[in-house]
Amino acid sequence: MSTDAAAIGGMGRSIKRKEDARFLRGKGRYIDDFKLPGMVYMDIVRSPYAHATIKSIDATKALALPGVLAVITGKDLDAAGLAWMPTLMSDKQMVLPVDRVVYQAQEVAAVIATERYIAADGVALVEVDYEPLPPVIDPFKALEPDSPLVRPDRDQKTNHIWHWEAGDAARTDQIFQSADVVVKQDLYIPRIHVCSIETCGCVASFDKVEGKLTIYMTTQAPHAIRTVYSLVTGIPEHKIRIVSPDIGGGFGGKVPVYPGYVIASVASITTGLPVKWIEDRSENLQADSFARDYHISAELAAKSDGTMQALRVKTLADHGAFDAAANPSKFPAGLYSIITGSYTLEAAHVEVDGVYTNKPPGGVAYRCSFRVTEAVHTIERMVDTLAQKLQLDPADVRMKNFIPPDAFPYKSATGWEYDSGNYPAALQKAMDKIDYAGLRREQAEKRARGELMGIGISTFTEIVGAGPSHTFDILGIKMFDSCEIRVHPTGSAIVRIGVQTQGQGHETTFAQIVAEELGLPVDNITVEHGDTDTAPYGLGTYASRSTPTAGAATAVASRKIREKAKKIAGHLLEVSPDDVEWVDYKFQVKGVPGRSVTMKDIAFAAYTNFPQDVEAGLEAVDYYDPPNLTFPFGAYICVVDIDRGTGAVKIRRFVAVDDCGNIINPMIVDGQIHGGLTMGMAPALFEAITYDEDGNIQQSNFMDYLLPTAMETPVWETDKTVTPSPHHPFGAKGVGESATVGAPPAIANAVVDALSHLGVTHLDIPITPWKVYAILEAHGVAEG
Amino acid sequence: MTQHVTITINGQPFEADIESRLLLVHFIREVANLTGTHIGCDTTSCGACTVLVNGTPAKSCTLFAVQADGAEISTVEGLEQGGKLHPIQEGFFEEHGLQCGFCTPGMMMTSVAFLKDHPNPTDEEIRRAISGNLCRCTGYVNIVKSIQYAAKKMRDDQAAPTPAPAVTEAEAVR
Numbered sequence: 023m024s025t026d027a028a029a030i031g032g033m034g035r036s037i038k039r040k041e042d043a044r045f046l047r048g049k050g051r052y053i054d055d056f057k058l059p060g061m062v063y064m065d066i067v068r069s070p071y072a073h074a075t076i077k078s079i080d081a082t083k084a085l086a087l088p089g090v091l092a093v094i095t096g097k098d099l100d101a102a103g104l105a106w107m108p109t110l111m112s113d114k115q116m117v118l119p120v121d122r123v124v125y126q127a128q129e130v131a132a133v134i135a136t137e138r139y140i141a142a143d144g145v146a147l148v149e150v151d152y153e154p155l156p157p158v159i160d161p162f163k164a165l166e167p168d169s170p171l172v173r174p175d176r177d178q179k180t181n182h183i184w185h186w187e188a189g190d191a192a193r194t195d196q197i198f199q200s201a202d203v204v205v206k207q208d209l210y211i212p213r214i215h216v217c218s219i220e221t222c223g224c225v226a227s228f229d230k231v232e233g234k235l236t237i238y239m240t241t242q243a244p245h246a247i248r249t250v251y252s253l254v255t256g257i258p259e260h261k262i263r264i265v266s267p268d269i270g271g272g273f274g275g276k277v278p279v280y281p282g283y284v285i286a287s288v289a290s291i292t293t294g295l296p297v298k299w300i301e302d303r304s305e306n307l308q309a310d311s312f313a314r315d316y317h318i319s320a321e322l323a324a325k326s327d328g329t330m331q332a333l334r335v336k337t338l339a340d341h342g343a344f345d346a347a348a349n350p351s352k353f354p355a356g357l358y359s360i361i362t363g364s365y366t367l368e369a370a371h372v373e374v375d376g377v378y379t380n381k382p383p384g385g386v387a388y389r390c391s392f393r394v395t396e397a398v399h400t401i402e403r404m405v406d407t408l409a410q411k412l413q414l415d416p417a418d419v420r421m422k423n424f425i426p427p428d429a430f431p432y433k434s435a436t437g438w439e440y441d442s443g444n445y446p447a448a449l450q451k452a453m454d455k456i457d458y459a460g461l462r463r464e465q466a467e468k469r470a471r472g473e474l475m476g477i478g479i480s481t482f483t484e485i486v487g488a489g490p491s492h493t494f495d496i497l498g499i500k501m502f503d504s505c506e507i508r509v510h511p512t513g514s515a516i517v518r519i520g521v522q523t524q525g526q527g528h529e530t531t532f533a534q535i536v537a538e539e540l541g542l543p544v545d546n547i548t549v550e551h552g553d554t555d556t557a558p559y560g561l562g563t564y565a566s567r568s569t570p571t572a573g574a575a576t577a578v579a580s581r582k583i584r585e586k587a588k589k590i591a592g593h594l595l596e597v598s599p600d601d602v603e604w605v606d607y608k609f610q611v612k613g614v615p616g617r618s619v620t621m622k623d624i625a626f627a628a629y630t631n632f633p634q635d636v637e638a639g640l641e642a643v644d645y646y647d648p649p650n651l652t653f654p655f656g657a658y659i660c661v662v663d664i665d666r667g668t669g670a671v672k673i674r675r676f677v678a679v680d681d682c683g684n685i686i687n688p689m690i691v692d693g694q695i696h697g698g699l700t701m702g703m704a705p706a707l708f709e710a711i712t713y714d715e716d717g718n719i720q721q722s723n724f725m726d727y728l729l730p731t732a733m734e735t736p737v738w739e740t741d742k743t744v745t746p747s748p749h750h751p752f753g754a755k756g757v758g759e760s761a762t763v764g765a766p767p768a769i770a771n772a773v774v775d776a777l778s779h780l781g782v783t784h785l786d787i788p789i790t791p792w793k794v795y796a797i798l799e800a801h802g803v804a805e806g
Numbered sequence: 807m808t809q810h811v812t813i814t815i816n817g818q819p820f821e822a823d824i825e826s827r828l829l830l831v832h833f834i835r836e837v838a839n840l841t842g843t844h845i846g847c848d849t850t851s852c853g854a855c856t857v858l859v860n861g862t863p864a865k866s867c868t869l870f871a872v873q874a875d876g877a878e879i880s881t882v883e884g885l886e887q888g889g890k891l892h893p894i895q896e897g898f899f900e901e902h903g904l905q906c907g908f909c910t911p912g913m914m915m916t917s918v919a920f921l922k923d924h925p926n927p928t929d930e931e932i933r934r935a936i937s938g939n940l941c942r943c944t945g946y947v948n949i950v951k952s953i954q955y956a957a958k959k960m961r962d963d964q965a966a967p968t969p970a971p972a973v974t975e976a977e978a979v980r
Binding site: 039042046047048057216219220268269270272273524526527689692693696697698699700729733735737738 | 825827828832835836839840841842843844845846847848849851852854881882883885886891895898899900902904905906907908909910911914929932933934936937938939940941942943944945946947948949950
């Protein structure tokens with residue numbers, strides 16, 4: 023009896039995705055596809071002002087409109103103690119305001135109506151009388167003593183939220199004092215928005231008879247939300263069910279609890295009817311939480327030969343009006359202290375100060391693990407700044423300063439223990455693939471002819487997969503993750519996981535993990551997720567944590583099943599369990615390949631013919647607490663050509679060598695990297711959210727906020743090295759966000775490189791054509 | 807004020823008295839209950855709502871349903887015929903042209919219309935053709951491959967047409 027490894031479809035195979043069957047036929051079930059009997063609709067009245075007092079809200083005309091059932095205001099919620107809700111960062115946030123608004127597009131009231139269009143009509147009929155207040159827009163001015171207060175509700179009467187720091191300040195300062203060379207650069211990483219193509223929404227359905235609240239919602243973390251809902255509302259947790267159905271892209275934007283979810287829930291409890299709330303795009307883009315918005319001042323100390331010694335960084339973080347960032351509780355600045363990157367540094371000191379402004383909450387991720395993008399952008403720009411100052415090749419400076427492959431596990435200057443890495447191998451592979459030396463020659467020739475071509479490198483290290491639980495929690499809930507497997511008598515299985523998917527392909531990859539571990543065909547394994555009534559408790563999918571945490575739990579749960587299966591195998595083979603071994607996806611008598619049983623045989627026996635000392639059934643649960651994070655890395659090289667007539671930057675080639683350890687499904691990993699690169703290019707070249715001095719957002723639709731289309735997106739060239747994580751059960755690291763983190767500095771470095779001979783040493787992202795054209799004009803090299 | 811319309815979707819006529827302001831995308835999703843057509847931006851930018859109106863791709867969030875009175879609409883639900891995936895669906899499956907799947911129906915409908923006029927497209931032509939359809943997950947590389955896969959499949963099918971019943975029978979046996 024031979025086992026067909028291809029039919030098993032385990033680790034390392036590009037299995038086509040199981041979930042595609044429904045998506046390709048238009049049978050996906052996204053939030054707006056839910057239609058419950060008696061369902062009514064909610065639409066939201068939003069503030070036109072960034073900062074104003076609400077003098078009155080008059081809903082008379084709205085309520086007079088046939089079909090309008092109710093108008094909910096902050097005063098209504100206040101009566102129920104629900105006008106405010108806690109944020110993930112131990113701040114609080116208005117669900118609906120009682121007397122003032124603190125950012126433009128903030129929720130002010132909600133209209134419940136029998137139909138979607140009537141709810142929108144009702145919104146237009148709610149009359150709100152505002153008295154504008156001076157808005158706080160510039161985060162630096164926000165810290166001035168005479169600045170208006172964004173949050174007078176706090177005891178602390180300033181706009182400063184918190185101060186955070188990591189590393190050794192004294193040692194860092196000491197090195198700076200005696201360094202041969204110090205380079206300094208201010209960087210601004212602008213506010214951006216994830217803009218998943220599906221906006222946020224929910225259907226809240228309260229069953230008065232059962233007393234049970236079911237909320238179908240666009241969430242990346244259903245269990246955590248159930249617990250928070252229970253704690254805030256007092257509804258017992260078993261009477262709350264959160265279902266995260268098919269999600270049309272998350273990227274971090276669907277981690278927070280937005281006021282709309284809460285108001286819809288209150289509306290359903292009040293009316294006893296299912297209430298649907300779906301954002302339109304402009305609401306999503308104007309009011310949902312934002313990413314980045316870090317004002318950074320960085321200094322790097324080095325020897326004159328290019329040896330990096332110390333890094334000193336000060337940062338102002340604009341968090342908007344509520345500190346509703348999606349970070350682990352103990353990390354108000356996320357994992358920003360990964361800022362020492364892939365390099366050996368004697369010391370580092372990094373500081374962040376969080377500030378309130380009259381803008382929507384900031385600090386959710388944009389496809390990155392907790393502030394890693396800001397950190398990577400800073401260190402990768404600083405390495406290039408140093409190289410430029412010393413007139414060294416940026417590839418040489420990197421090779422010189424990399425943490426050597428034999429130094430892992432490596433303790434960074436800010437305290438992280440990197441699990442594994444081989445940075446020189448990745449960079450060398452990227453350089454060979456793109457012919458780095460040839461490109462440098464081409465660049466010199468072109469420069470002599472007046473053409474503008476640049477080559478940019480980024481050799482980043484990420485930090486993903488939170489826990490471990492001793493350090494990481496969200497509102498006290500430890501950041502483990504989970505898997506439950508039940509093998510059915512006929513040898514198929516159902517796998518339920520504590521994370522969920524927004525397009526990452528978990529229904530396929532998690533089945534592959536089980537297939538590999540149990541030798542059951544991938545086609546016979548169903549993966550379920552996202553329903554808190556059935557899935558084991560987990561913290562959700564974000565920050566590239568699914569494979570490092572729940573993926574590990576899936577492997578460990580499978581191995582628990584295999585342990586039990588071994589006893590049944592001994593029973594069936596009529597030998598001691600100690601005399602059987604797992605070979606080629608089956609149990610065989612040691613040294614006797616002819617005498618074996620498959621997992622399918624064992625599954626049947628587990629229900630029909632199990633030994634006396636073994637319980638019936640074949641199932642296991644695992645709650646996995648990772649011993650450390652995982653540290654994926656990569657080497658990216660970007661080649662750009664700049665149009666002297668328009669200032670437009672064209673990415674001619676982009677080689678991405680990624681290392682995420684052992685790979686479950688190469689096809690899916692490649693897809694994740696393609697998407698991540700595109701979401702890295704987007705803020706590097708196109709996307710930014712800006713406000714005028716009154717706090718009006720200047721990008722409220724896709725005509726002003728420019729997502730990359732197929733025309734701007736280059737053909738990404740991907741490759742890999744494989745350095746397994748030593749502590750992960752199957753040696754994997756996370757991968758979903760590596761490229762978003764690694765790509766922006768490669769692009770920015772390429773543009774600066776193209777303009778370096780003009781004396782350009784830095785450009786803030788997004789590097790738009792007009793920004794570049796102004797430089798070309800100033801240096802007399804613009805055409806036309 | 808309501809108006810009576812008859813709109814044929816994937817060959818099936820849907821009759822209804824509707825408000826004249828009802829968007830075509832809402833007619834498709836909520837009157838005909840075909841939820842494969844999605845809404846991503848409601849401003850004609852993202853293309854998630856793309857359907858074919860009398861064979862031409864249109865963003866159904868920017869058409870009133872009354873404008874489609876008497877029209878033949880094709881949506882993602884009509885692509886599969888006789889239990890057999892359309893080559894564009896097969897292409898997206900084989901080349902991993904989708905991740906979250908939200909833009910996919912609109913992306914495929916645009917592609918179907920494009921391939922009718924461009925049976926042998928260059929990658930550049932494909933990229934231009936889908937530039938009105940935004941995808942946030944895939945980075946487009948595999949979408950271009952998916953559309954090339956479909957183009958080849960359709961050219962091959964054209965060159966050597968297989969009698970449809972034979973295929974069905976063969977599959978039934980399997």
